[in-house]
Amino acid sequence: MEIDFTGIEVIGFDADDTLWVNETYFREAEEQFAGLLEHYETKNKIDQELFKMEMKNLELYGYGIKGFMLSMIESALELSNNEVSQATLSKIMNLGKKMIAHPVELLDGVEEVLERLAKKYRLIVLTKGDLLDQERKLERSGLTRYFHHVEVLSDKKETNYQNLLDHLEIDVKEFLMIGNSLKSDVLPIINIGAQAVHVPFHTTWQHEEVSVDHEEHRYLTVNSLKNILDYL
Structure with a gap:
């Protein structure tokens, strides 16, 4: 299945278990x-x-x-x-x-990927969780300088994403989401017409587990965040 990212202008990153261990x-x-x-x-x-x-x-x-x-x-x-x-x-x-x-433990290749992509794309963080805790982790991570915007959402459903993209005046056709959760980072994004990359983490919370027929959904899966650089 061929994935075309040529029209992408803005890339959203999940935080927990995508940028750092959680x-x-x-x-x-x-x-x-x-x-x-x-x-x-x-x-x-x-x-x-x-x-x-x-x-x-x-x-x-x-x-x-x-x-x-x-x-x-x-x-x-x-x-x-x-x-x-x-x-x-x-x-x-x-x-x-x-x-x-707990100290923030970055996943392998995160800073290299962000440094490369920030030169070409507008990068934002879209994550769930407690606002204070997520802001604290982002600050401790040392990654703040790579992002144009940080949003801590109460949930990651289609309406949450669509409302935020509308607010930030981002065209869904120009948006790509990268994250470890099919349920939260991939499927809702596909459903609103944007694109997504799934980067599985070795441990998944039971609430985030979902069974998906990959053939019915157009998204890219990579083994490591660094593999994204082969496509962007």
């Missing part, structure tokens, strides 16, 4: 959370109930570490029938704080 730290925190509650339930049950709680709270807290932390606390209370100790709750809080304070 999901890995959530998985590590989940492991530690299950260890803190091992006296109450099995690890599999704890994982299941935590995910259910995250989905239940998504509309209230949105995406990001703070909502995840609150869901861990609520799950701990439910799984323990409100018997979990204050010391354990404090440890759960510290798991979240540790995640927030």
